[in-house]
Structures are given as C-alpha cells and as structure tokens.
Amino acid sequence: MVDVGRAAERGRELSSRISEEGAGWACAQIGTFKELRPNAETFTWLSPRTVWRSRNEVLAGLFGDPSGQVRARWVAAQRERGVDSAFRIPMDVGPEFSFLVLGDTGEGDASQYAVVPGMLKLGADTDFAVIASDVIYPTGSGNEYDDKFFRPYQDYRAPIYAVPGNHDWYDGLGGFMRVFCDAPALKAEREGFRLSPAGLRGLLWRRPEKIDEAGLAGARERRALPEQQAVQPAPYWAMETPGLLIVGVDTGIRGTIDREQAGWLREVSRDPRPKVLITGKPIYTRNEYKPSALEDGGTIDDIVTDPAHNYVAAIGGDVHNYQRFPITAGGRTIQYIVAGGSGAFMHATHTTPRVTVGGIDEGDYRCYPLRGDSLSFYSKLYSERLRMRWLYLTPAESAALMSRRIGVTPVRDGPPVRVTRRMRWAARILGGWPMPFRLPVGRIFHRYLSELSDWDTPPFFKSFLHISVTPQALRIRCFAATGCLPQEIEPPLEDEVEISLL
Numbered sequence: 001m002v003d004v005g006r007a008a009e010r011g012r013e014l015s016s017r018i019s020e021e022g023a024g025w026a027c028a029q030i031g032t033f034k035e036l037r038p039n040a041e042t043f044t045w046l047s048p049r050t051v052w053r054s055r056n057e058v059l060a061g062l063f064g065d066p067s068g069q070v071r072a073r074w075v076a077a078q079r080e081r082g083v084d085s086a087f088r089i090p091m092d093v094g095p096e097f098s099f100l101v102l103g104d105t106g107e108g109d110a111s112q113y114a115v116v117p118g119m120l121k122l123g124a125d126t127d128f129a130v131i132a133s134d135v136i137y138p139t140g141s142g143n144e145y146d147d148k149f150f151r152p153y154q155d156y157r158a159p160i161y162a163v164p165g166n167h168d169w170y171d172g173l174g175g176f177m178r179v180f181c182d183a184p185a186l187k188a189e190r191e192g193f194r195l196s197p198a199g200l201r202g203l204l205w206r207r208p209e210k211i212d213e214a215g216l217a218g219a220r221e222r223r224a225l226p227e228q229q230a231v232q233p234a235p236y237w238a239m240e241t242p243g244l245l246i247v248g249v250d251t252g253i254r255g256t257i258d259r260e261q262a263g264w265l266r267e268v269s270r271d272p273r274p275k276v277l278i279t280g281k282p283i284y285t286r287n288e289y290k291p292s293a294l295e296d297g298g299t300i301d302d303i304v305t306d307p308a309h310n311y312v313a314a315i316g317g318d319v320h321n322y323q324r325f326p327i328t329a330g331g332r333t334i335q336y337i338v339a340g341g342s343g344a345f346m347h348a349t350h351t352t353p354r355v356t357v358g359g360i361d362e363g364d365y366r367c368y369p370l371r372g373d374s375l376s377f378y379s380k381l382y383s384e385r386l387r388m389r390w391l392y393l394t395p396a397e398s399a400a401l402m403s404r405r406i407g408v409t410p411v412r413d414g415p416p417v418r419v420t421r422r423m424r425w426a427a428r429i430l431g432g433w434p435m436p437f438r439l440p441v442g443r444i445f446h447r448y449l450s451e452l453s454d455w456d457t458p459p460f461f462k463s464f465l466h467i468s469v470t471p472q473a474l475r476i477r478c479f480a481a482t483g484c485l486p487q488e489i490e491p492p493l494e495d496e497v498e499i500s501l502l
Contacts, residue, residue, distance in 0.1 A: 002124045004098070004466060008477055011493030016370055016480065017411050020395050022492050023373050024459025024482030031458075031488035033113045038147050067169055067252025068295060072260055073186055074177055075234055081183070083233040087264065088240055089161070093127045095242045100129040101278065101465040103317035104165065105343035106136040108148035110456045112343030114483035116152050118491035119342075119464050122479060126466070128158050128230070130248065132339060133165030133280040133317025135176060140168035142175030142211035146219035149179070154222035159230030161237070163248040165280045165317055170253075172208040173235060178216065182231050185211070236261055238268045243471050243501060245273045249300065251280035251318075255292040262294040269309040274501045276467075276474070277304055282316030284325040284336040286352045305329040312474060312499045315339050315465070320347040322368040322463045322478050324495055327358040335476065335497055341368070341463040345455070350375035350398070351431045354406045362408060368478060368494040369461040370411055372399030378430050381455060391426050401427045458483030463494060474499045 016023035079085055091097075100123045105112055123129065134140075136148050153160060161180065168176045177183040185208070223229075235250040247268055249257065257265070269275065283291050283301050291299035304311045313335040323338035336358075340347075346369065355365040369377070376398035383392040393401065400417035401424070403410045459482040466477045478495040480487060 002122060004122055004468065007122055008493045008496065011479060011491055014490055015492040015494050016368065016373060017494065019412065023369065023395065024484045024487055025395055027458045027482065027484035029485040031114060031117060031483055031485045033117055033483065033488065036113050036116055036152065037110065038151060065252055065254040065256060068256065068258030070172055071235065071250060071252065071258055074173060075260060077186060078181065078183060078234050087233045087237045089232060089237050091239050091241045093241050096470045097127045097241065098466065098468040099126050101132055101315055101339055101467060102129060102342035103132040103340035104134040104320050105131055106134060106148040107344050110483065111345065111460045111462060113152055114460050115342050115462045115464055115481040117488045118479055118481050120155055122466050122491060123156065126158055129156065129160045130278055131160060131162040132278050132315060133163065134167045134344065135162050135164065137167050137344060140171035140175045141209045142178045142216060143209055145175060145179055145216065150219040150222040157225065157227055159228060161230055161232050163278055163280050164235050164250055166253045174208040175211065176235065178211055180232050181234065243273060244469055244474065245271050245275045246278060247275055248278045251292050255281045257292055257294045257300060259295045262296055265303060269303050272310065275309065275311045277311055277314040279314065279316045281318050282338040283314050284327065284357060285319045285323060285338050287355050287357045289357055304334065307332065312501065313337060313476065320344045321349055322494065324366040324497065325358060325360060326364050327360060335499060337476065339465050343462065346461045348374045348378055348431065350402055362406060366495045368463055368480060371402040371406065373461065375402055375427060375430060379426060382430065390422055391429065393423060393426055397423050471501065473501055
C-alpha cells in the first residue's frame with residue numbers, strides 16, 4: 001500500500017519550489033525509466049516526414065475542421081452497435097476512491113517513459129486513470145499504440161480511459177476508437193473533388209492508416225489482465241461514481257464541440273452530483289481565456305460556470321505543462337487546470353506574463369515548470385544548438401529575471417543575483433522579456449512549430465495528477481517527473497488543492 005499523503009508531505013519538501021535540485025538541475029544519475037524503453041530511438045519533430053504527417057492541423061485551420069461530421073458518424077455507429085446511448089460508464093468504486101490524470105502522453109520516447117516510474121509508484125492503489133488529449137503522436141495511428149500506450153502502462157493494474165486530442169484526430173480517430181471503444185473502422189466515404197475549401201482540404205487531407213489487427217492484438221497482450229480492461233462507449237463519456245460525475249469531452253482538432261455532443265453535455269450536466277470536466281483543450285492557459293465553442297451557440301465554460309451544474313474543476317490537456325487557475329464564478333471557486341505534461345515536449349511557461357485573467361491575482365496562479373526554470377532550460381537548449389554560450393542563463397539568473405519581469409519575489413530562496421545587460425538581452429531573445437525579435441518560443445511558435453524544441457535528456461519537467469475523492473472533498477495533487485533518479489524515487493509535489501464537495 002502506498003501512503004500518498006505521506007508521499008505528498010515528503011514531495012512538498014523536495015519540489016522545484018524549494019530547490020534547484022528538486023527541479024532536476026543537479027541530475028547526477030538518470031532514472032530507471034531508461035530501462036523501460038523498447039529502444040534508443042528518439043521521437044523527433046525535426047523530421048520533415050513527421051511534420052508532413054501532421055498536416056491535418058494546418059488544413060483544418062485553413063479549410064475547416066471536419067471533426068464534428070466524422071464524430072457524428074462514429075457516435076451513430078456506436079449507437080447502432082448497442083452502446084449506452086447516454087455514453088455513461090458505471091464505475092465500480094466506493095464513496096472513497098482515487099485516480100490518475102495524464103495529459104498528452106504518446107511520444108513513445110524518454111519524456112513519456114520518464115513519467116512511468118512515479119506514476120506506477122503513486123498510482124499503485126488508484127482505481128483507474130484518464131488520459132486527457134493526444135494519446136498518440138504524431139497522427140494517432142492505431143499501429144503506434146504498442147510502444148506509446150500498451151508498453152509504458154503495462155504494469156499499471158487498473159483501467160485507462162481517454163478523451164482524444166487533436167493529434168488523435170489526424171487519423172480520423174480510427175486508432176483511438178479501435179483501442180478505447182473496440183470499434184471497427186468506419187466505411188470510407190468517397191466524394192468527387194469540389195472547388196471549395198472542403199474540396200481542397202479533402203485533396204490534401206492525410207487518410208487514416210489501415211490498422212494491423214495482428215500487431216494490435218499482440219500489443220493488447222501487454223495489458224491483458226482482467227483488472228486492466230476498459231471499453232468506453234464513445235470519444236466523450238460520463239463516469240458515474242457514488243458522489244462525483246467525471247465528464248469527458250472530445251474537442252476534435254480545433255476545439256469546437258458539435259451540436260450533438262453539446263446537447264449531450266447539457267443533459268449530463270443536469271445531474272445534481274459535483275462534477276469534474278476532462279477535456280482535450282484547456283479553458284484557461286497562460287493569461288488567456290479559451291473556452292471551446294459549442295456549434296449551437298455558447299461555450300463549454302457557459303455550462304461549467306452555471307451554478308446549477310455543480311462543476312468544481314475543469315482539467316484540460318493540449319498544452320504541455322501544468323497550470324492552475326482558481327476562478328471565482330457565481331460566488332464559488334472553480335479550479336481550472338492545464339495538465340498536458342505527461343509525455344510530450346514541454347511548452348514554455350516563461351512566456352506567460354503576470355496573470356490577471358478571470359479576475360485572479362498572480363499570487364493565486366500556479367505553474368510547473370516555474371517560469372525561471374523554463375527560461376533557463378530554453379536558454380540551455382538554444383545556447384547548445386546555436387553554439388552561443390552567452391545565451392545560457394543559470395536557473396538562479398533566470399529566476400531573478402522572471403521575478404523582475406512579473407513583479408514577484410523569487411519562489412526559491414537563495415543569494416541575490418545581479419541582473420546584467422547580457423542576461424536581459426538573453427531573456428529578451430528567449431521570450432522572457434517583450435521584444436519584437438526573439439527565438440521561437442512565443443505564442444505563434446507554440447501554436448504551430450514548438451515541437452521543434454523537443455529534447456530527450458533530463459530534466460524533462462513532466463507531471464501527472466493524482467486525484468483522491470471522499471464524500472466530503474476532492475484533492476488534486478500535481479507530482480513531477482524530471483527523469484532523474486532522486487525525483488523518480490520520491491516524486492516532488494509541485495501543487496496541491498483541496499475542493500469541498502459539500
């Protein structure tokens with residue numbers, strides 16, 4: 001049995017908020033995760049082939065996102081197969097239970113496998129896990145699930161459910177539906193070319209791969225134990241537990257919720273139980289408010305903030321780090337969480353300005369990695385790749401720079417650091433300070449090209465959520481995975497919040 005409370009107490013003392021060592025900067029020994037990897041191949045976004053295979057994101061932005069129409073076909077096919085039309089998943093748990101949330105997992109390389117040891121240790125007694133967004137990179141292919149899903153989580157002895165992300169949709173959701181819903185492929189639709197945005201999109205659109213059924217059957221053997229089995233009814237669903245409803249929604253490629261799913265979400269949300277939303281796109285991220293639009297009007301957040309619906313938290317993937325925004329709405333506080341840090345490359349946090357979105361104060365905002373650690377790592381990355389040693393900023397220098405920019409006291413204690421002209425210029429170029437020109441770490445880069453900053457050596461600044469539920473409260477803990485052995489043995493606790501359910 002694992003005492004997560006005691007592990008959290010120890011992890012709080014070992015976190016990046018306490019020391020540079022807790023962030024993984026003094027990484028003298030790589031963790032045991034390297035022994036779990038099937039090979040030494042490194043997933044890279046620097047490959048033109050990988051970028052070309054992922055072209056559907058750009059095409060959906062230019063010519064329209066077809067996710068809604070395809071999702072409707074999947075949903076209709078599932079109903080024809082006789083699944084519960086309300087897409088509810090009855091969970092065999094008691095009034096007290098716990099589960100894990102992993103976000104944006106499936107690169108299949110070191111940054112994904114580095115999360116596994118801590119997840120297995122602290123998740124040993126959890127009842128299930130949920131993957132929030134992008135189970136498989138780069139295109140959600142059903143032929144890539146072995147090393148990117150079944151192998152890394154083969155020793156997790158509980159069911160795993162998921163909501164798809166944009167990359168899972170690049171394969172028309174075929175791999176996701178086969179693995180998580182046990183659904184056969186949709187019949188191909190053939191259309192003649194039309195001189196229209198949809199016609200141009202169809203001309204260039206990447207088609208789903210045919211799944212190697214024998215290979216997939218072999219991969220499934222890695223998670224063949226009875227207690228590991230899970231079949232969900234659709235890409236969106238509602239998990240029923242005695243005192244909590246966990247609602248998963250599918251945001252497709254661009255984040256819009258189709259009319260049928262929106263109607264389902266409104267109906268499910270009328271259930272009087274407290275609710276947690278798990279979504280492929282976060283509602284708050286950086287200093288921005290990005291509620292997914294509903295095709296028939298309004299947004300997901302209109303549903304979440306309605307006091308009658310009793311949502312207490314909304315957890316989204318897609319952005320590859322951890323952030324928490326305690327937003328007051330209708331006289332109550334809802335915890336909005338970004339939890340996309342469980343496997344893919346890390347999105348920078350140092351480009352986030354002083355947080356004021358949703359009426360909260362910077363002091364209430366939490367993120368991992370800390371902005372200073374994010375700036376220091378990007379400086380290390382670019383100083384090595386560009387062979388510009390002057391660009392490197394130590395963690396202490398970066399913390400001082402970000403503290404001055406945001407206007408807060410540095411999180412970690414330490415001797416004062418004198419900010420020099422060289423440091424300021426480096427920070428400007430790396431996006432830690434406003435500047436017309438900077439290396440690609442900013443908003444536009446993160447939207448389209450941030451994968452080019454992927455790396456495969458610690459510290460990784462990965463994370464996962466451990467959520468424990470009682471009739472009285474829900475506790476969300478964010479644990480870190482740096483890829484270094486000390487943090488693998490005792491995962492640092494980077495954030496914790498308790499939410500009343502009464």
